[in-house]
Amino acid sequence: MTQRVSTAHLIANLQDSRNRTLELVHDLDDQQIMGPKIRTVNPLKWEIAHTAHFYEFFILRQLYGYDSVIGERADQLYDSINIHHDVRWDLPLPNREDTLAYMQAVLDRLVERLDGDMASEQDSFIYQFGIFHEDMHTEAFLWARQNLAYATPGLAIAADVSTERSAGRHPGLASVPGGRFRLGAEKTAPFMFDNEKWAHEVLIAPFEISKAAVTNAEFQAFVDDGGYGNESFWDQDGAAWRREAEAQHPVYWQPDGPGNWLVRRFDRTFPLPPHEAVIHVNWHEAKAYCNWAGMRLPSEAEWEVAALGETGADGQLAAGKRRYPWGDAAPDANHANLNGRGLGPVDVGALPAGDSAFGCRQMLGNVWEWTADTFQPFDGFSADAYKEYSAMLFGDTKVMRGGAWTTRGRMIHGTYRNFFGPERRDVFVGFRTCKK
Secondary structure, X not given: OOOOOEHHHHHHHHHHHHHHHHHOOOOOOOOOOOOOOOOOOOOHHHHHHHHHHHHHXXXXXXXXXXXXXXXXXXXXXXXXOOOOHHHOOOOOOOOHHHHHHHHHHHHHHHHHOOOOOEOOHHHHHHHHHHHHHHHHHHHHHHHHHHHOOOOOOOOOOOOOOOOHHHOXXXXXXXXXXXXXXXXXXXXXXXXXXXXXXXXXXXXXXXEEEEOOOOEHHHHHHHHHOOOOOOXXXXXXXXXXXXXXXXOOOOOOXXXXXXXXXXXXXXXXXXXXXXXXXXXXXXXXXXHHHHHHHOEEXXXXXXXXHHHHOOEOOOOOEOOOOXXXXXXXXXXXXXXXXXXXXXXXXXXXXXXXXXXXXXXXXXXXXXXXXXXXXXXXXXOOOOOOOOOHHHXXXXXXXXXXXXXXXXXXXXXXXXXXXXXXXXXXXXXXXXXXXXXX
């Protein structure tokens, strides 16, 4: 059951998510808002309207019988399942003014139909799903701006995080006991996505996991040691990707003389911050680093245990688990680098208030983290209203956990499962390691 929330909460979050969308495109000219045709981003003028179409299709039309604001054109232009990625630049998209008008009209209808103080259980789920869907796309807008070297976005939430950017390292391994653990979301969770269903018991062997994500300095040692050219660190798929991509270092790094590196973030290039979590590395790169370092990636279950588990009185894993690494309180700026406020990752030593019970830091926020596992359904999986959300990607993608600095705090929680192809380096992902 989804926990019922107030209509005021839904309306505030609808508007907040839309404001973030507008913040990320308002400064782009007509050429930038379309952008070049590349595989890993959408034309932003198409994508912002797609978020409105999602609300309109799944809430207003399917559940409540509304007609589309713009008629049958809506599905012909903005249906992401039936419109192939490569043709989205060639569609007869409305101009910017009409695009924004369509988005506003859908938002107005969503707000107008909410009634009373408390939303129904159905509205509480589907409205939040729509809001979180737009939140996922605002994260995609950020990686599009990064990919295309657009200007650093001006976000109203942006804050001075210089203290977090001078926090330094957080070295060492955390020891996690073995025992029985319930992986996934319980039926009592206030909100969950379909791929989190349902919590089920797994047996965990004791393991050690790094207290922090791998840093730029640590990954630089792998690069400087010739790690990209050493075939012994790469499996067959990773070696094939590396050759095809001609990869010699993380995608946004730039050499700056012997032993020195620069990194590009949006339109700015600066010296590589040594103690920030390495970001924009794909699963193949993460696995190769682990092989070089004599470590391994954590399994998805190990990651969730390290983030949410606790030690019981018998020294084994306790029966329960936390909703967030630090407890059950919703994330704020003391716990995690989320919501875009830092406009980038921070040092891995920052934000000790967000530590898990085992002393693992930043397991929510800062950078997404690769796990070893291929994305698969849990036993008993059933799709929610958006049937393509998870099912289309089972078996073809790798599990990422934890959220990044770009992720909205309202949607992230400890059992949230993200998933991308192992070749993707544009998303805001790093990793931590386990001892072999």
